[in-house]
Structure formats: structure tokens, C-alpha cells
Amino acid sequence: MSSPEPRARAVARLIAGTPAVVSLVGALLLTTLVMLAVGVDPGLAYPALLRGAFMDGNLEYTLAAYVPTLGMAVAFAIPFRAGEFNLGGDGQLALGGITAAALALSTGGAGSFVLPLIGAALAGALLAALSAPLHTRLGIPAIVSTLLLSVPAVSLASYLARFPLAEQGTGLAQTPLLPLAAHLPSLGASTYVTIGLPLVAVLTVLWLLADARTVPGYEIRALGANREFARYGGVRVSRLTALTLAAGGAFGGLVGGLIVLGAPYRFVDGALTAPGYTFTAIAAVLLAAGRPLAVPVTVALLTILQAGGQGMEREAGVPSQLTQIVQGLIIVIVAVAAVAKARPSRRPA
């Protein structure tokens, strides 16, 4: 960059060259190709996607979906910074959700929404923290243990919602309506956008600050960059691994609690995991390509895509799973782009 390039052009080039933009453009191109391949007119599908995300009162749902996705993104990102994959988000969500429901029901709402949320975060943290000693003591990667623990956790929550905590006499797999005192207060006139939004936003900012400006944040990044070097440098690896997994799990559990304490104010079996927040969030974090500050933005992009997908399904008849295809492709392209960026000139094999 020795030649005095016009500033705007240099900035534009810089932005265009980031892995996030490269992969997003690549993914959109591929999505368009998929649309064309299955005979869908992109000229119809994309406007339907945007309307589905923003217009006709859909903005409220998009905003409501942003909160759990952002929370799950942080749940994945915290351990990811330390080099651990938390793929157990679904289990943490479900366990947090059922814990919040159980606490709200058993206290009759006496703990308002605060106690159930704390319980939810603790439940998620405990579940995720189980994976820490499995890695640090036994060498079982967290990517495997979090996932294997996730299935039983989802099953446990499902069992509790169907039997001990089930609403009597309806035969539906759900808990009774939670006491009014435990409902999350809404923001403004919206039913679906609750104080969960500012809560998750504040917690995300706290994480961003901790990651960038504190000693544990630095140590976590060092751990993720080079485990042995971090150990040599005096980082307490086992403790920090447990801390990051627990913190990630706490976010997952909290999100579960937030969903259950929001409309329709009960734990409905399968409702927490069905929207696929966990993997949308993982795609968003990977898309951010190691820049935590980009996470809220990539989460927004993928939430819009996800929410818009529903509109696309209604209007253009394109199955909304198209967005899942895009997310999968994004992850693959990001993985390649990350290496291409790190090694601009490929050395001979």
C-alpha cells in the first residue's frame, strides 16, 4: 500500500476484502444459484425475504428472534475464543428453559422473573461446565462432549414438560401458564420484544469489554491462540476452560429462560430448539471471523435471513430451509477464506 490511493477506495477495498464480506457475497451468490437451480425466481424471492423480515409488522418478530440468536452467539463465542467448541447449545437452552419454568411455577411467581432467569443461567452453566474436566483431564474434545450431553438434556427437559410439570388435562407437551409475576415485561406496545433485548445487549457489551480489555479476556484469547504457550505463560488452563464453558452455558441457559418467560409464557416442548437458534448463532460467530465486535452485526444479518425466510416461504413458495443451506455454505466458505487470508501465497504441497 505504498501508492497514495484515494482514501475512500482504500477503505472500500479493505471492507470488500474482509472474510465476512467475501463469504456473505459468496453465500448470496450460491443462494441465488440454488434458487435458480430449483426454479425459483430470485427477483421474487429476495423482495419477499426483505418483506418477511421488515414489513407488515414482521419487524417485531425479527427483533424478537434477534435476542435469542445473539445470546446463543455469545454462548458459542466465549468458549470459542478459548479454542473450545460449544455445540451443546440446544441442551443448554432446553435445560435453562425448563429450569426457569419450574422455578416460576414452584415459587408461584414470588421470585418475579429474576430468580427463574438466574436458575436458568446456572442450569446452562452447570451442563456446559461438565465438558471442561472431560477435556482438561481426559482429553475428550468439548465439541463431542457438549453435543453428546445436549441430547440427554433436551430429552430430560422434554420428559419434565410432558410428565411432572405438564399442564394437567390438556394432553399437550407443555407446562401450565407461568404466574403473571414471572412474565418478562414487554418493551413498549410489543408482546414479543421484552426486556430480554436490553438485558442480552448489555451482557453482550460486557462480554465484548471483558474480551478486549481485561486480563481474563486476554488469557482466554491466548488460550485459544496457543494452548501450550498459554500454559507456559502462566495461564491456568483447566480453570479458564471451565470458566469459558460455564459462561457460554450460562448464556445458553439464560436464553432458554428468556424464551420461556416471554410469550406464550410457558415451556412448550420443542419450541426452544425448533427455530435452530444454536446453529444460526454458530454460523454468525464463524462469519464474524474472529472479530467479536462483528458478532452483533453478523447475528443481525443471519436473523434477517432467517426471519425473511419465513416470508419467502409464504409469498414465493420457497421452503424456508433455504436459509439453513445458506448458513451451512457460509460456514464452509468462511473456513476456506480464513485460511486463504492467513496464507496469501500457497506454498507448494
Added chain:
Amino acid sequence: MTTFLAAVLTATAPVVLAALGGLLCSVSGVFNMALEGQLLWGAFTAVLFSHLTGSAWLGVAGAVLCTTLYALLLSVPAVTFRADPVVVAVGTNLLALGLTAFLMRQIFGSGGTFSSPELAGLPTLAALGLDAPVAGSQSPLVPVAFLLVAAAAWWLGHARSGLRLRGIGQHAEAAESIGLRVPLYRHAAVLGAGALCGLGGAQLALGNVTLFSEGMSAGRGWVAVVAVMLAGSRPWLGLAACLLFGAAEALGFRLQGLGLPQQAADAAPYLITLLALVVVAAARRKEAPV
């Protein structure tokens, strides 16, 4: 007892095939976590081709071909571009989930579960004239799965190319220095795993049952990953791990009939798999403390 053993074999076969593929990759030095998505893709394409052609065997062939091609999504980024295979696998697993659900709606016109009287399932061995107490109710792919384990065990231990594959996994530079083309072997291993997952998916969708439902791989690919971790480079050990999983699944199914909640039956295979992993890892630690 014979029905229980038969149920164990049926539950084990798809996992064994996927695990065998994962093992070939792991031996060559590629950590393959894409088995889950490939099993699902294999199951879908098996049903698709069986439905289109009316022949279960063409369904199997279609699944093997399509899943081998699908494995290119892992092999090209991970081997050619040296991208992180774990991240790529997370992507291809998610892609398989979306792609199968999407294509299912586009092609069969509905989501959830697809089955049709026109869908040809694999015949049982008994129907082919090979009736035996436990084996008779199995599809021909079940004995094929176990034979492939034996073949792989022999190949990795005795054949020149199998030994070379192991050498590449142990020390890629050394293997390169004697003129082996490392990427070629690794591509072959990843694509071979794709073919095996195609076979496993076909067994899942046309052998165990005759239908496709969204997400029907249901974590079996992850169990296969665990089996690979347990097995190291010994296929027989991987088979044992898969049998343990199959037994847990069959037992859970059996106990469900006796009043155990379905959720416990769903969870049991994963807990038992994890437990086995913990026990073996702890034993290995004791043998060689780090």
C-alpha cells in the same frame, strides 16, 4: 433374545459404516466430523433414487454416488485448501440438514416424513433365501458392513496402500519424503468415508425402515465420531464401540415397550456412548499419564 440381537445389529449397521469412514480419515490425519450430515444426505438420496427408479439397489447406488460427491465439500476445503476440518464439518452438517429438508419439500411436496408404497426398501436376507435366526431379518447391507470392517482391519494392517495411509497420518512429512502424494491419499480417505456414509444412510432409510424423515440421522454420525476416537486405528475396537451404542439403542427401544418414557430411551445411547468414552479415556490416562 434373537429378536434383541437382531435389533442390535440393525441399530449398529449404519453407525458402523459411518465410523469406518471416519476411521479411515482419522488414520490418514483428517479429523472427519462431517459424518452426521453425510449419513443424513445418504439417507435422503437413497430414498430419492429408490423412489425415482423403483429399485432399492439403485437407491443404494445413488446414495453412495451422491454422498461421495457431497464429501467433496469436506475434502476440497480441508485437504486442498487446508481449512479447519472441524469448522468445515459444522458447515456441511448444517448444510445437509437444510438441503435435505429443502429438497424434500421441493421434490416430495411435504416436510416431516416421506414414505410411499412405491418406495422400494431393501429385501431381508430371508427373502433372498438366506434364512438364519438373527441374520434373516437383516438387509444385505448389514453383513456387508461387518465384512467391510474385517476388510479394513486387514487392509490397514497388511496391504501396502493401507500401511501408507497410516504412515501419512503418523508423519505426513516423512511420508512425503518417500514420494507419497499425501493429499491424494487424504482425498481418497475423505471420499471413501463419504461412500461409506452413503451406504450407512441407505441402510438407515431403506434397511432399518423404508422412509425418510427430517434429521433422521439423529446423532448417529456423532456416535460414529466417538467410536473413531475410541478406536484409534483399530477397526475392531470401533466395531465394539458401535455395538455398544446399538445395544443401548435396542435396549432403550425394548424398555420403552415396558413403560420407560421415550425420552429416557432417546437419551440412553448418548449417555452410554459418553460413559464409554470417559471410561476408556480414564484408563488410557492411567496407562500413560501425561
